[in-house]
Amino acid sequence: MSSSNLIPKVLVTKIGFDGHDRGSRVVAAALRDAGMEVIYTPPWQEIAAVVKLATEEDVDVIGISSLATDHLIVPKLMQALREAGLGDVAVIVGGIVPDEDEQLLLEAGVARVFHPGSSLPSIAAAVRELAAGVRARRTTV
């Protein structure tokens, strides 16, 4: 399937303590408006709950919004995803992520980090591309 006609399935969520959800809501609405299937949760999700939801919904991409240091536990999420056999799901993080932490996240397996100022079309395009990659790898396995 080519990247232009697949419908990416995306989970947009927040883990940890922070509850600022303007970003996650705006991004979720934009991805949905861009024709994607979006599963959105309110903030404060436990890592185990995110893994469970990603499994049940068979998502291509997980978007984590982090405005107040919660990105520091994203490596724990990556580990939990791998242990659940979801190592092929693309994880992106958006929000306030200091430079040195971005490196940490990429090393932990995060596909992309979006900083403040990222336009919604640019996020949608990246998600579409990542989802296409995930699907392609799944069909060739």
Add this chain to the structure above:
Amino acid sequence: MNKPVDAPLGLQGAGPEDPALAHWRGEYASQIGTDRPVHNRSGIPIRPLYTAADWNPARESATGLPGQAPYTRGIYATMHRGRTWTQRQLIGLGTPAEYNARLQGVLGAGATAVSLIPCNSVFRGVDMDESHFELLGTCGTVVNTAEHMDRALQGVDLAQTSCALNDPSPFTLLAFMLAAARKRGTDWRQVSGTSNQSDYISHYVANHMFFRLALPGARRVLADHIDFCNRFVPKWNPMSVVGQHMQQAGATPAEAVAFTLSTAIQNAEDCIARGMDPDTFLPRFTFFFDISISFFEEIAKFRAARRIWAKVTRERLGAKDPRSWRFKFHGQTSGVDLTRQQPLNNVARVAVQAMAGIFGGLQSLHTDAYDEALSCPSEFGARIAVATQNILREEAHLTDVIDPLGGSHYVEALTDQMQAEIERVMGLVQEAGGMYKAVESGLVQRMIGESARHFQAQVDRGEQTVVGVNAYQVDEDRSARPVNARPDPAAMRAHVAAFAAFKAARPAAEVQRALDALARAAGAARDNVFGRVVEAAEAGCTHGEICATLRRELGFGHVQALV
């Protein structure tokens, strides 16, 4: 109410037009080319020129004088010419000892009041031993007991220093502070400050940062808190009505004020329904607002809000004491306007935002650090934010004259239009049955989400310039970026270990008795839940234990999934 915001004003008014104005109109039309329509963030169309015909300078009752209702020009006769504003920087990081060291630095740099931001784990209602260690103290101070509060405020005279606590329901931080005050022999009647996050409605609507009880429980505990402070801590402001969260979450400036005033009305009417006299609690109501970079709009917003509140308190709430009519507010420069790109530009943005707040007549100000879009603010960034206030207050001659923009054709006309738009939105809330019902049904949340998407779309289309983001981009010099401050992990590990030891050494029976009394109070309408929280704090109960008890008894306020 429901006056259209673009109601024709004087420029198109009836009667023969002034020849000079007609001449200007002709010249403008021939020289401007294609005139682009301009709207402010609240959606109000902005004209190229305002004249005396656009507002009515003779309407003394509306503009009036400072210190006189309806307070358009300021709530005090002296305003910033007398006392400027309270310089109140939000700080919080690491352990109580680390917080205290940072606090001494901020006080030394000119801050005149204390604020305490607890760790996000505290906001979520859990103790440090129930938290991810990686997150402890990264965004605020880990305060779980009265002893921690005593340490955090070491060397601060609680009878002399106003303390603002970011302390959502059930107000454990204030309880810890009152316990510390009693231990030090400080009279509660001398303790002053503000419960900054007492507005549960704003939390439901816009900022899911905080532990919160289900709506009915949150409503009841707030009224208990107001009642308790009223009787035992009379210099404390128990009610800070928060518009800041709503505007940060995407509400337009006019919507943010409308929702906030509707919230204040809801809380006041809840207190009146309990039999409280409005003049006993309204003088202790304060407001907390965002100040965006939409300069004139923000000034007009605050002028209009004062005028509406003076009317509402008298006509609707029946307050007779002028102190009840005064709209006292703390302003915080908007973090949403700050950019990660070219971060030092944020120093300029914060200065403009702060000026709007000053000309808007604020009583207390927090200026954001320039590095907020990069990380939790660094100490270096916080120092520049304080210096910005010092420059505006003492170098720039901004405070020489009261309400210096009063009488400006534009500012007066815009104040009228902002008032009309605010009252239109307040009317929508009223039609929905008041703020409590409008939040319960999700109406307010949906309106804010819609405005947030609208604004982002304007930025993405380039209709709203954001320097460094959608215009004037440059290759970045990352050397200007601050070092990311994180608490010392060794100190935090020691803090966690000491907490475990503290819990083990407490008289368990006394702790249990206090928690049982708290649980019973939650079920007994005539008891005061906050009074029992204070007793629990004094008995050595922890923040997490108090929150868990009330969560069990009164239910938790889950976030609605609204996209």
